[in-house]
Amino acid sequence: MKFFNRFSLRIKILVVVNLIVLVLGTINFLLFQNFKGEYVQGKYDTIRANSETISFYIQDQFYERYGDVQAFALNETVRSFDKHKMSEVLDEYVALYGLYDVILVVDKNGKFVAANTKDVSGKPLKTEVLEKLNYSSTSWFKKAIKGEFTEDKSKNFAGTLVEEFQFDPIRKLAQGTDKIGVSFTAQIKDSKGEVIGVITNRSTTKWVEESIQRVYSELSAVGYKNLEITLIDKNGLVLLDYDPAKNNFKTEVEYDTEHDIFKLNLAEKKLGPAMDLVNNIEGVKEATHVRKGILQVVGYAKVSGPKIVDAIGWGVMVREDKAELMSAVNKLFNLFYVVFATVLLLGFVVTYFFGNQIAKSLAQISILLNKSAESLSFTSGNMTIQSTKLSEASTEQASAIQETMAAVDEISATVEKNTEASKQSKAVSGDSLQATNQGKQTVVNMLNSIDEISQSNDLIADQMKVNNEKINEIVKLISDIGNKTKVINEIVFQTKLLSFNASVEAARAGEYGKGFAVVAEEVGNLAQMSGNAAKEISTLLDESQRKTSQIVKETESRVEELISRSREKVSLGKRTAGECNEALEDIAKNVKMVDEMISEIARASEEQSNGIKEIAKAMGQLDITTSENSKISQESNNSSLEVNSKSQELKEQVEALVHVVQGSNSNSSKLEVNPKKVEKPKKEKHENKKVLAFKKKETLNVVAKPLPMEKVEPAGSSVSKVSVSGDSVPSANDPRFEEV
Numbered sequence: 001m002k003f004f005n006r007f008s009l010r011i012k013i014l015v016v017v018n019l020i021v022l023v024l025g026t027i028n029f030l031l032f033q034n035f036k037g038e039y040v041q042g043k044y045d046t047i048r049a050n051s052e053t054i055s056f057y058i059q060d061q062f063y064e065r066y067g068d069v070q071a072f073a074l075n076e077t078v079r080s081f082d083k084h085k086m087s088e089v090l091d092e093y094v095a096l097y098g099l100y101d102v103i104l105v106v107d108k109n110g111k112f113v114a115a116n117t118k119d120v121s122g123k124p125l126k127t128e129v130l131e132k133l134n135y136s137s138t139s140w141f142k143k144a145i146k147g148e149f150t151e152d153k154s155k156n157f158a159g160t161l162v163e164e165f166q167f168d169p170i171r172k173l174a175q176g177t178d179k180i181g182v183s184f185t186a187q188i189k190d191s192k193g194e195v196i197g198v199i200t201n202r203s204t205t206k207w208v209e210e211s212i213q214r215v216y217s218e219l220s221a222v223g224y225k226n227l228e229i230t231l232i233d234k235n236g237l238v239l240l241d242y243d244p245a246k247n248n249f250k251t252e253v254e255y256d257t258e259h260d261i262f263k264l265n266l267a268e269k270k271l272g273p274a275m276d277l278v279n280n281i282e283g284v285k286e287a288t289h290v291r292k293g294i295l296q297v298v299g300y301a302k303v304s305g306p307k308i309v310d311a312i313g314w315g316v317m318v319r320e321d322k323a324e325l326m327s328a329v330n331k332l333f334n335l336f337y338v339v340f341a342t343v344l345l346l347g348f349v350v351t352y353f354f355g356n357q358i359a360k361s362l363a364q365i366s367i368l369l370n371k372s373a374e375s376l377s378f379t380s381g382n383m384t385i386q387s388t389k390l391s392e393a394s395t396e397q398a399s400a401i402q403e404t405m406a407a408v409d410e411i412s413a414t415v416e417k418n419t420e421a422s423k424q425s426k427a428v429s430g431d432s433l434q435a436t437n438q439g440k441q442t443v444v445n446m447l448n449s450i451d452e453i454s455q456s457n458d459l460i461a462d463q464m465k466v467n468n469e470k471i472n473e474i475v476k477l478i479s480d481i482g483n484k485t486k487v488i489n490e491i492v493f494q495t496k497l498l499s500f501n502a503s504v505e506a507a508r509a510g511e512y513g514k515g516f517a518v519v520a521e522e523v524g525n526l527a528q529m530s531g532n533a534a535k536e537i538s539t540l541l542d543e544s545q546r547k548t549s550q551i552v553k554e555t556e557s558r559v560e561e562l563i564s565r566s567r568e569k570v571s572l573g574k575r576t577a578g579e580c581n582e583a584l585e586d587i588a589k590n591v592k593m594v595d596e597m598i599s600e601i602a603r604a605s606e607e608q609s610n611g612i613k614e615i616a617k618a619m620g621q622l623d624i625t626t627s628e629n630s631k632i633s634q635e636s637n638n639s640s641l642e643v644n645s646k647s648q649e650l651k652e653q654v655e656a657l658v659h660v661v662q663g664s665n666s667n668s669s670k671l672e673v674n675p676k677k678v679e680k681p682k683k684e685k686h687e688n689k690k691v692l693a694f695k696k697k698e699t700l701n702v703v704a705k706p707l708p709m710e711k712v713e714p715a716g717s718s719v720s721k722v723s724v725s726g727d728s729v730p731s732a733n734d735p736r737f738e739e740v
Contacts, residue, residue: 013351013354013355013358014348014351014352014355017347017351017355018347018348018351021343021344021347021348021351022344025340025343025344028340029336029340036329036333039329040325040326040329043297043325044284044297044299045284046219046299047224047284047297047298047299047318047319047320048282048283048284048299048300048301048318049299050215050218050219050299050318051282051299051300051301051316051317051318052282052299052301053215054211054212054215054229054301054316054318055301055302055303055304055305055316056305057210057211057212057214057215058207058208058211058303058308058314058316059303059304059305059306059307059308060211060307061207061208061210061211062207062303062307062308062309062312063307063308064207065099065182065184065201065203065207066157066160066162066184066309067160068097068100068184068201069160069184069185069186069199069200069201070159070160070186072090072093072103072186072199072201073186073187073188073189073199075089077089078090078105078188078199079188079189079190079191079196081105081107081113081114081196081197083113083114086105086113086114087114087115087116087117087127090103090105090114090115090116091116091117091118093116094116094118094119094120095118098120098206099120099203099204099206099207100116100120100201100202100203100204101119101120101125101171101174101175101179101181101202101203101204102115102116102119102125102130102168102170102171102174102175102201102202103115103116103199103200103201103202104130104135104170104199104200104202105188105197105198105199106135106141106197106198107196107197108145108195108196108197108198109134109136110134110135110136110137110138110141111134111135111136112130112131112132112133112134112135113197115127115130115174119174119175120204120206123175125174125175126173126174126175126176127174129173129174130170130173130174133173135198140161140163140183140185140198140200141185141198143161143185144161144185144186144187144198144200145187145195145198147187148161149161149186150162150309150311150312151309152309152310152311155306155307155309157309159186159187160184160185160186161183161184161185161186162182162183162184162309162312163182163183163184163185164182164233164239164312164314165180165181165182165205165233165239165240165261165262166180166181166182166183167179167180168180168181168183168202170183170200170202171202174202179204180205180255180257180261181202181203181204181205182203182205182208183200183201183202183203184200184201184203185198185199185200185201186198186199186200187199205240205253208231208240209240209242209253212229212231212240212242212253212316213242213251213253215229215318216229216242216244216251217251219318220244223328224320224325225245225249225324226245226320226321226324227244227245227318227319227320228241228242228243228245228246228289228296228318228319228320229241229242229243229316229317229318229319230242230266230316230317230319231303231314231315231316231317232266232267232274232277232314232315232316232317233313233314233315234278234312234313234314234315235265235267235278235313236265236266236267236268236271236274236275236277236278237262237263237264237265237266238260238261238262238263238264238265238266239261239262239314240253240255240261241256241260241261259291264290266290269290271287271290272285272287272298273285273287273298273300273317274300274315274317276300277300277302277315277317278315280302282300282301282302283299283300284297284298284299284300285297285298286298286322287319289319294321294322294323295321295322295323296319296320296321296322297319297320297322297325298317298318298319299317299318299319300315300316300317300318301315301316302314302315303315303316362657365657366654366657369654369657370654372650373647373650373651373654374651376647376650377644377647377648377650377651379647380640380643380644380646380647381644383640383643383644384637384640384641384643384644386640388637388640404619405616405619405623408612408615408616408619409616411612412609412612412613412616415605415608415609415612416609418601418605418608419602419605419606419608419609422598422601422602422605423602425598425601425602426595426598426599426602429591429594429595429598430595432591433588433591433592433595436584436587436588436591437588439580439584440581440584440585440588443577443580443581443584444581446573446577447574447577447578447581450570450573450574450577451574453566453570454567454570457563457566457567457570460559460563461559461560461563464555464556464559467555468552468555468556471548471551471552472552474548475545475548475549475552478541478544478545478548479541479545481537481541482538482541482542482545485534485537485538485541486538488530488534489531489534489535489538491530492527492528492530492531492534493531495523495524495526495527495530496524496527496528496531498523499520499521499523499524499527500520500524502516502517502519502520502523503517503520503521503524506520
């Protein structure tokens with residue numbers, strides 16, 4: 001901030017306004033940059049969208065071609081195998097659809113049956129050549145007869161074999177030249193559903209070309225002149241490359257079989273979009289043309305959807321030269337740069353002109369205010385000197401009375417302190433006596449509690465003896481149970497013996513005693529189990545008896561030891577409490593004596609305080625006249641000081657204005673308050689005098705405190721206005737005590 005204040009207002013205005021222009025320009029620049037990004041993204045999205053559009057067009061055409069051959073196979077004339085009639089029907093199909101150069105029908109053995117006689121352009125075909133051949137060894141015939149079709153039953157594609165882009169050998173035989181095409185083949189069945197032959201439509205690529213040309217026409221109409229559209233197979237091999245700019249913008253599709261078609265694999269050449277299509281990824285990105293070496297924007301999409309068999313795997317790329325694509329926006333940006341620079345320059349010029357005018361006007365105003373501030377400051381300084389002298393004269397008259405009043409105040413304060421202290425001491429003494437009596441009563445209560453604890457310990461000991469006797473009875477009961485268990489063991493033994501005897505008798509009885517023998521054996525087993533259980537119970541009872549006896553002995557020993565210790569501690573506590581009781585009785589006697597002595601001191605101090613108050617009241621009446629004079633002089637001095645303070649504030653504001661207008665480095669910004677120095681009033685050795693301003697006294701209970709001394713500065717200092725009353729007697733700590 002200090003650095004900024006060093007400069008003049010003209011420079012500040014120039015800097016601020018130019019910064020505003022620069023910020024607004026920067027905002028516009030950023031907005032334009034954002035517009036550029038959106039514009040370019042829109043171009044990219046358009047290219048990608050049109051690659052998807054071509055994909056849709058090709059799918060529609062594929063769907064129609066896939067169904068055409070099956071529709072032809074259902075024609076009754078075709079199924080009749082009447083060669084003459086079939087040729088007429090097939091010629092009609094060729095003329096109607098305009099896509100199939102050759103439609104060939106053979107029987108189930110591959111022998112020629114019929115074919116159209118003219119191609120799409122109306123030229124006659126060499127049907128005699130076709131008639132001489134057997135097609136049973138061709139791949140399309142074999143697959144069709146076996147039912148190996150290009151199918152996707154989830155999309156209802158079934159019954160047609162598709163051979164993708166290729167140099168068609170049948171069209172070459174019929175037309176005499178190599179031509180690229182796509183073939184669609186289906187079975188011909190009779191009314192019983194048995195295969196009687198095969199029909200194959202040898203299509204041109206016109207249905208693919210028209211899909212591409214249609215999109216190119218739409219894009220070229222809106223400024224995309226250098227478009228290149230490429231169709232690749234699922235491995236990245238180029239099937240069709242439509243680049244009118246390469247052929248002087250001819251709309252016909254030309255197949256460069258020497259360099260591109262069936263030879264150039266763009267995926268193997270590491271072209272990003274082609275690699276993405278091979279991996280079934282669609283999108284738009286920048287890529288360098290493999291042959292041309294130029295940077296292009298490429299939108300690419302897979303030819304896949306509900307109207308094509310996905311196994312075909314074609315991909316389409318729409319490519320545009322990036323430099324051509326960006327030329328329009330670059331021109332617009334260049335225009336923006338020129339306009340932006342022009343606006344900045346005009347802003348700087350206009351700001352410089354108006355800034356100078358405003359700065360000059362404010363400079364003149366600041367000079368006038370500077371002169372007025374100097375004159376006012378000089379006048380207020382003289383007033384302050386005169387009022388200060390008047391104030392000193394009045395304070396000298398009041399100083400003697402003030403000193404006397406201060407001494408009386410100090411004495412009164414001391415007496416008041418003594419009185420208050422004696423009263424507080426008496427109260428504390430009474431509290432101490434009361435606390436001592438309470439402590440004595442507490443010790444008596446403690447002795448009673450110790451007696452009760454001793455009695456409780458005796459009761460606990462008696463109860464433990466009773467508990468031990470009951471546990472001993474339990475031990476005896478366990479012993480009795482053990483004896484009964486031995487009786488059970490005797491019974492078990494007798495039962496086993498009887499079981500054994502019964503088994504012997506059953507054995508003697510032979511067949512008649514077998515059932516009884518089984519019973520005797522089970523009785524013996526039960527007797528054995530009962531004996532085992534009786535032994536386990538006997539063992540548990542012996543262990544329980546042993547542990548119970550051990551617990552009783554340990555408990556008796558531990559309880560006797562604890563009760564013995566408790567009795568010792570209770571006896572010791574009782575003796576200690578008795579000693580405390582005796583000490584507290586001695587303390588209570590001493591506290592009572594001190595309380596009586598403090599009461600005598602308090603009465604004497606109160607009588608002294610009443611006498612001092614009467615003296616202070618008389619001195620207050622004597623001070624009435626002096627306080628009135630002090631009030632008048634003090635108010636006069638305060639008024640002059642306030643005027644001087646306001647003049648100083650005005651001077652500071654003018655200086656600040658000059659700093660703003662001309663800057664802190666300008667020599668003209670330094671104001672002289674007055675050509676003549678304002679002299680401070682000479683002091684006449686009154687440094688030890690005290691100035692008192694009195695206000696109405698509300699009470700005569702004066703507490704003396706050290707006087708805070710503050711010097712009264714003559715000129716330029718701030719003095720608060722004081723309210724003075726003639727019948728007031730200030731206390732010693734009155735904040736209006738000041739040194740002169």
